[in-house]
Amino acid sequence: MALSLTILGSNSALPTSDRYPTAQILNVSERFFLIDCGEGTQMQLRRNKVNFSKINHIFISHLHGDHVFGLIGLISTFGLLGRRKVLTIHAHQDLKVLLKPHLEYFVADLPYRIEFNDLTFDEPRVVYEDKKVMVESIPLSHRVPTCGFIFKEKPLQPNIQKQAIERFKLTVPEIVAIKNGEEFIGVDGLPVKRSELLHEPRKPLSYAFCSDTRYYRRIIPFITNVDLLYHEATFLHELKDLAKRTSHTTAKQAAIIAKDANIGKLILGHFSSRYKDKMPFLSEAKAVFDNVELVSDNQVYHLE
Template structure:
């Protein structure tokens, strides 16, 4: 099991010379998901050598420009590269109507299908699922309807102990049955304890993306215990009034959410362009939650 997150953009509304607007690429169980698509996202995908053809799902938290302005160019590029496989975009219902005239004008001969999947903002919803991964949307608190996303690996089947195969002369059908939870009866007629037969399965990894949002404690039960949490920290706590008014959070508030949700690691991002020295965000957050990192563009986090 593995999870790899690449930060394509870490800034808020105004990009800078070294910080693009919000976009991330998440690879979990060999699936590639694009999360938000701020301006310059496709340039950052190229810089990080991401194979465009592996991106089949795009998740857009909300319809503010700094999270979607890179989408139209990326859609066009996919077409120019000869894409044939459909592309699913999970977003607010308004997006399809907003893009329709642009697609008709600039991409009339698009060689692939775009599937729009509407997000819901009233409660958590499972919006993607396959054999290995689930993706759930959760409501956030911003100035417009906004979702966070939780990506979870499904639990894997435990592996059989090699010494158990030799000791009990296990056949392939017996191994399959044991791995699927069926009891194995030894020569003495009693069940063999599972821990003597199986190695513990690796703990499934999980990633929660929470941007943009006010300090919103209702998300805590939904992100409880995730391996990695990205939570916006647009401002330092001295501007908590401005943060609340503009629908954003401070570094201290993000750290409080991480602490109370018992997450493994916290990533801070979506910084206001007023800040040049981002180390102060880490200092503020570490007063509340120890395992915190301040993201920067092109950083990769692997679990």
């Protein structure tokens, strides 16, 4: 599976009997990224059978409690499980100040090291990168400094055709050169078409996480053409004034963002607890953008 997203929590500030506060686990090419860490996150990780030892990076969008209250418990559990690998937390610089007394009081003997990567909130910035994945932060507009995250697969290499190896008697260095884009010359002295040598790779996949934010069109150029977008939809549009006042988004506004950014699929979450019936969110969004779903806790999205 190239990319899969598991929703651990999908409610706004208050947890309910069937929805935890915001948290997600994203698997990109077997890199497991935890996005936000609301209260109950480690319980949800257990429930969804996520291997704790595979989580090496945690991305915190902003320092409101419903996005971070699960963090100290998870850090403690990592220690009790005997973790040795470094844990990197990408967050506002204040988080390490807020966590310091908790770490010193509750988990002073952690068997692993925590590193903090301070985020910036004014311009997009690459915050993590390896040979397969790049993660970029993008500025959002909320009551405190907030950013979203875009996770992108790096361009994939093509595969050499087995029949081409036999037909042209390709050596290993020639195969490597061809896969890296170099031209191959046949015995007749003419270049061989790529279509006769390679199976072209699929398009790299991408996921964007946008919570919490008011209706903020500045993000559109950054998220254009992503395959999957999670966008907060705290209120229905009839409460658009309240959404603006509290720096949140309506379902209709999130759908407009998805449509104008040419998103592949939109998923909505971070619902206000005032709404018992969530289906009006879906109806409101679908009137603008058809390929949309409402997330539920423990739901998994796969991108091939």
